[in-house]
Amino acid sequence: MGDSAAKPGRYFSLSELEPQAQERLPKMVYGYYASGADSESTLRDNIQAFKRRRLLPRIMVDVGHVDTSFSLLGAKLKMPVLVAPMAMQQMAHPDGELAVARAAAAAGISMSVSTMATYHLEDVAKAGSACPLLFFQLYVIKDRDFTAKLLQGAAEAGYKGLMVTVDAPHLGHRQADERNQFSLPTSMSLRNLEGLQPKGAHGHSKSSISQVFTSQIDPKLTWDFIAWVRSVSTLPIFVKGVLNPADAHLAVQHGVDGIVVSNHGGRQLDFAPAAVDMLPAIRDAVGRQVPILVDGGVRLGTDIIKAIALGADAVLLGRPVLWGLALEGQQGVEKVLETLRSELELAMALCGAPSLAQITPSLLMGPAARL
Amino acid sequence: MGDSAAKPGRYFSLSELEPQAQERLPKMVYGYYASGADSESTLRDNIQAFKRRRLLPRIMVDVGHVDTSFSLLGAKLKMPVLVAPMAMQQMAHPDGELAVARAAAAAGISMSVSTMATYHLEDVAKAGSACPLLFFQLYVIKDRDFTAKLLQGAAEAGYKGLMVTVDAPHLGHRQADERNQFSLPTSMSLRNLEGLQPKGAHGHSKSSISQVFTSQIDPKLTWDFIAWVRSVSTLPIFVKGVLNPADAHLAVQHGVDGIVVSNHGGRQLDFAPAAVDMLPAIRDAVGRQVPILVDGGVRLGTDIIKAIALGADAVLLGRPVLWGLALEGQQGVEKVLETLRSELELAMALCGAPSLAQITPSLLMGPAARL
Amino acid sequence: MGDSAAKPGRYFSLSELEPQAQERLPKMVYGYYASGADSESTLRDNIQAFKRRRLLPRIMVDVGHVDTSFSLLGAKLKMPVLVAPMAMQQMAHPDGELAVARAAAAAGISMSVSTMATYHLEDVAKAGSACPLLFFQLYVIKDRDFTAKLLQGAAEAGYKGLMVTVDAPHLGHRQADERNQFSLPTSMSLRNLEGLQPKGAHGHSKSSISQVFTSQIDPKLTWDFIAWVRSVSTLPIFVKGVLNPADAHLAVQHGVDGIVVSNHGGRQLDFAPAAVDMLPAIRDAVGRQVPILVDGGVRLGTDIIKAIALGADAVLLGRPVLWGLALEGQQGVEKVLETLRSELELAMALCGAPSLAQITPSLLMGPAARL
Amino acid sequence: MGDSAAKPGRYFSLSELEPQAQERLPKMVYGYYASGADSESTLRDNIQAFKRRRLLPRIMVDVGHVDTSFSLLGAKLKMPVLVAPMAMQQMAHPDGELAVARAAAAAGISMSVSTMATYHLEDVAKAGSACPLLFFQLYVIKDRDFTAKLLQGAAEAGYKGLMVTVDAPHLGHRQADERNQFSLPTSMSLRNLEGLQPKGAHGHSKSSISQVFTSQIDPKLTWDFIAWVRSVSTLPIFVKGVLNPADAHLAVQHGVDGIVVSNHGGRQLDFAPAAVDMLPAIRDAVGRQVPILVDGGVRLGTDIIKAIALGADAVLLGRPVLWGLALEGQQGVEKVLETLRSELELAMALCGAPSLAQITPSLLMGPAARL
Numbered sequence A, B, C, D: 001m002g003d004s005a006a007k008p009g010r011y012f013s014l015s016e017l018e019p020q021a022q023e024r025l026p027k028m029v030y031g032y033y034a035s036g037a038d039s040e041s042t043l044r045d046n047i048q049a050f051k052r053r054r055l056l057p058r059i060m061v062d063v064g065h066v067d068t069s070f071s072l073l074g075a076k077l078k079m080p081v082l083v084a085p086m087a088m089q090q091m092a093h094p095d096g097e098l099a100v101a102r103a104a105a106a107a108g109i110s111m112s113v114s115t116m117a118t119y120h121l122e123d124v125a126k127a128g129s130a131c132p133l134l135f136f137q138l139y140v141i142k143d144r145d146f147t148a149k150l151l152q153g154a155a156e157a158g159y160k161g162l163m164v165t166v167d168a169p170h171l172g173h174r175q176a177d178e179r180n181q182f183s184l185p186t187s188m189s190l191r192n193l194e195g196l197q198p199k200g201a202h203g204h205s206k207s208s209i210s211q212v213f214t215s216q217i218d219p220k221l222t223w224d225f226i227a228w229v230r231s232v233s234t235l236p237i238f239v240k241g242v243l244n245p246a247d248a249h250l251a252v253q254h255g256v257d258g259i260v261v262s263n264h265g266g267r268q269l270d271f272a273p274a275a276v277d278m279l280p281a282i283r284d285a286v287g288r289q290v291p292i293l294v295d296g297g298v299r300l301g302t303d304i305i306k307a308i309a310l311g312a313d314a315v316l317l318g319r320p321v322l323w324g325l326a327l328e329g330q331q332g333v334e335k336v337l338e339t340l341r342s343e344l345e346l347a348m349a350l351c352g353a354p355s356l357a358q359i360t361p362s363l364l365m366g367p368a369a370r371l
């Protein structure tokens, strides 16, 4: 009776997690977490972009010891993986962002905490105090004073970097959220936005997070905003949501400390390209001036190798973290991270690349290699 | 019980409309509206041609205000969308073309009224008197005097432009219509063709509209016909049904005022290319001498951006208008147009292109970009 | 109840015929007619090769009259279509080859009669005496005297051309025939091979036609065989089964009068290319020295246009003839030919090519056009 | 009533064998034999890489006699096919490797015996004493003395060549084996590894063969290992598991006697390319200095022709041998080999290539031909 793989928490690949989590989560929450914008073409392409690339391994390399460790902003991470900033994690598990921070700390990797978290950024920082590198992800609030205070709070709480999300001047159109009339359960709140003045009319036909966006988030940002951030914070600044090589170039010209190549997990502009497809051109545009992170669709150890071979320094991991959290809280997230780490280690061995430095474009076959 | 999306009139994307309308409409009517020629390969490709293109967005552009407005023949439209000329709209709803004209007026966009309308062109013009730009679509009748009178009537009724359809010297072969032995319900008639002498033998194995075509429509048109139209009408002349860049060039040489790149919604020559696939070459052939419209398969706001980036000035919208009409009359058409408009607005914001002028080929990725 | 399309003999496209015929025919017969070699990859590709090409129509051409007529070996055919040589047609209908010959005559087109016919070549010629051009298809018998007599008989019976099939030195491996232990029903016989001495051992594990091949057909033919045919017959010689441009070149060097580009309907070498895919290179190799016919997968009027635009002069039609024959005898074949003719006529009109001479490579889009 | 094809042992193509064997074998055994690493993308691509290539046949070649014979290391084989080394064949049939060796001998082809065999290499050699060419496949044991003794034993037992497998420094991650908690049934053992000291901790979450690998197999091999093999054995050395042309070049520089281009049947690095896709570049890198064998996905006679046309001298056949063994022991393997041989013979005839030397790259169409 019953395939053993159906037991929650038992899986042999991260791709098995989503259906398990779907069974556990309320439809509305699952819809919010899983869905992408409009026809979800970008959401699907994030996965396909990895699948269509092949790896051409080397043999007869001593792989008795494989080293997955990675340095970012002076911090030493156990692997080139960061937990992506994701809003409202309490919907998956009561411990929400706290559990994720503890798991990231246990796994020795970095985490980025969303402006839209359901725990206060200080509390998350405390939970993740053993985490080698905490980022605070910023959605820019129209009220600039409020924004400035958020950034100061982040610095005081021990965050070591900022991710300024720039691909969401308006919230993407996610049909599932409209269909489910998504809103944050009343027992939870966006803790870091407390104290903000409600602005504008709040319609009822749109999802509640869409209302927050429309009323509070600034759609008028231009590149000079980077200088403003510098003026209120000394933390290193990564911009998250770059796809166009021309914008990557501008970002560096405006002095950012890092770039996150991302289409926001397919949740903003439908038909945007897969982020990994843009990596080679972005690495060309940027050179080695700043670190390049990438996210969207990372599900296998080989995906990380492909991302690095295409030009990334490290990857962000999104939804699988939420699925692990939904299934087993902190422990579930740890299992997700450990699965990915052991896959990465084995794949590096089988590629004949026992350290990250040995992951070069020559490992790649497929469209990117032929461009 | 029942997914809420099944409620007629509730939808989150225009692609959901067709199955809802199919449930409402008689099989014969649905077949006539939905079907394409022969194997329907062109019908499907119209949709796919949009799907296979990606958009490469810009970031850090002030998109606090997005302007979708568009000018054509001196008229100001709220967006670069025209309702395509489509025959026999009473079959969808008793108000037929009148309802569509009212909806186009309410949405502030242009409409093109078919020679094969089930309301008289004057009545439609009255219903759409608030419409910024009414086109009359001409099927050229063998009886040239009758044709001339039609054109004069259109001018007098207030139409501001002509669309001469040139891809239908014979009617395409639509299997659904043969299967359903399609004919216009006897309670309706082709009002604008009343008074025409019946010509030739009327077989019974063919659909009734096919009989009208065979007997009345002129399959002998050549380019000198444009001069004849000029001789009987002062209205601007668009030719509808251009796919070959060589023909686009000839059209301009023969003095047309605009071009509609179209395969007639996949209803004429099966295996004709998707119209959008021909846009770049046609724009090359024509330059900026005349406006270029395109139709076939527009279903999403991003489709409009893609069409413009490929070389169009604006798009025509076909079947979704009929589905909205079938479901809720004028109001249903308004909802369709508003859905598309709000999608376009959001997509422009997320592309970092807050006005139509900022939609350039550099936004495109995919086959066309690589050609 | 029941879709009207299920009524035998009622169809709107030739692709609907096969399932109807399948219902009527014994499994063994259907298997023999329908199947291809091994994995049937070539069988499927014959159809796909047409589907992946598009037609780029011209407009504003006078298509009041469309002329599909075609001349071959001095004969005038109503359209550029020949009935392909196909073995054992009595299995489909008692009138077998006689019915097909009569239908070809009625349609004003050419027919090619197989060596493996179930009526004697003289009787078929009599039935098809009104046929503008009868070909006799030759499988070369090891016994050369027998072969010579066959050819003389064909000339005397009024055949006007020979098709020497050169792609079947051994019979292809068709799984369906093995599965069904195919053999010609005992009530029928291969009339043109009567009097042949049985040769070699006749195993039981192979299909009966496979036994005839192994024992009687010569697998040692080389190009000097053409000269031998000339020495015993004055009829024009077409070689059937050419795919390689190098062989097309050799064929012309050895003085053939025409070439049939064919993979034998996917029944011989699995993974051979679709015949139409080879047309441009073969036309290049051969120039205008001899007519080029092609077969495999022709099912639509547009297929004929594509074949001609790719370099063919005319096409052969295979299986649809058998399906029509199985459903309604001579009348069924006539309906098949008339369906194709009217599709061709309409497609030529919609392409703006009212005569065959106007079907040029510039009408084509797709892989071939891009090669 | 069941399709006759369902009768075990009755089949018309090797691709029908796997489902038949699956019915017979315990789930755990079938899983171990059939599965590939991770998402099985490489496993599938091995099959697809053959399917996407076409063969462009020649005609009018005397194919009265077709010669499939092939010479390797001085031995004469009836066809260019070797049985691939595959572990633990007793799980398929009590006679295991003995039955396979006898079948290879009967078919007049070569066999390669795995280090992980369930019969002792001497016993297999005895069973296969009539086999024209026996290879011993080596997994390099950390204990070098043990390894040296294995090699000496192989030479004494009559093996004529070595295949050193170099693509498995660690065992690939096969989800089916984890799922089924795969371990060798206790009634069987890895006979050639008896006497080895257990090493390291043996976890329970991994498959038992995975434990053997982790504890016993050396992940530190580099190219100087070839010289060590030479120092303890005079047998010719083939390295198995080469995909990268750069490694093929290094292999030859280090003096190997042959190369097996292989991704280990998709069981090691998921997303490695199909082996046949690498053949042309590897043949380029290596020239004619050493024989090149290839494996992965060979299922049809035409596959062998494609492999040779792409640059291989011969192919290894893997899983179909296990399926034949599972269904009918030695006889089942013989049937598999005879099916492939007769397909190869017919395909060579239909290609107009009556000997292996006539199989050249000009027979190929498809991606490789276009590169």
Ligand SMILES: Cc1cc2nc3c(=O)[nH]c(=O)nc-3n(C[C@H](O)[C@H](O)[C@H](O)COP(=O)(O)O)c2cc1C
Pocket: A032, A033, A034, A046, A084, A085, A086, A087, A114, A115, A116, A137, A165, A240, A262, A263, A264, A265, A266, A267, A295, A296, A297, A298, A316, A317, A318, A319, A320
């Ligand atoms: C449920 C959810 C919420 C997200 N919330 C945020 C957010 O608050 N800020 C942000 O910059 N990105 C957010 N993202 C985007 C992620 O940071 C990341 O770009 C994306 O999830 C990566 O793709 P993946 O889920 O396929 O791994 C969110 C993504 C998801 C799935």
Ligand SMILES: Cc1cc2nc3c(=O)[nH]c(=O)nc-3n(C[C@H](O)[C@H](O)[C@H](O)COP(=O)(O)O)c2cc1C
Pocket: B032, B033, B034, B046, B084, B085, B086, B087, B114, B115, B116, B137, B165, B240, B262, B263, B264, B265, B266, B267, B295, B296, B297, B298, B316, B317, B318, B319, B320
């Ligand atoms: C039911 C129907 C009727 C049509 N009637 C006409 C017509 O009378 N005149 C004309 O020029 N085009 C006609 N068209 C073609 C449309 O103007 C337009 O080219 C096409 O519908 C656009 O494709 P879409 O439906 O995919 O948006 C018709 C299309 C449909 C679907």
Ligand SMILES: Cc1cc2nc3c(=O)[nH]c(=O)nc-3n(C[C@H](O)[C@H](O)[C@H](O)COP(=O)(O)O)c2cc1C
Pocket: C032, C033, C034, C046, C084, C085, C086, C087, C114, C115, C116, C137, C165, C240, C262, C263, C264, C265, C266, C267, C295, C296, C297, C298, C316, C317, C318, C319, C320
């Ligand atoms: C049932 C059947 C029997 C055939 N017999 C012969 C034959 O006797 N001689 C021959 O040259 N080709 C023979 N062919 C091949 C046809 O002449 C022709 O090449 C092929 O059927 C064309 O492909 P189509 O069926 O897709 O139109 C046969 C084909 C079929 C389907």
Ligand SMILES: Cc1cc2nc3c(=O)[nH]c(=O)nc-3n(C[C@H](O)[C@H](O)[C@H](O)COP(=O)(O)O)c2cc1C
Pocket: D032, D033, D034, D046, D084, D085, D086, D087, D114, D115, D116, D137, D165, D240, D262, D263, D264, D265, D266, D267, D295, D296, D297, D298, D316, D317, D318, D319, D320
């Ligand atoms: C069940 C199984 C066991 C295998 N064991 C070994 C082995 O012990 N040593 C080795 O070098 N390759 C081994 N292989 C790989 C094969 O030698 C060969 O590379 C592969 O099976 C060829 O692909 P195919 O199965 O698609 O024909 C094994 C393959 C299978 C399927």
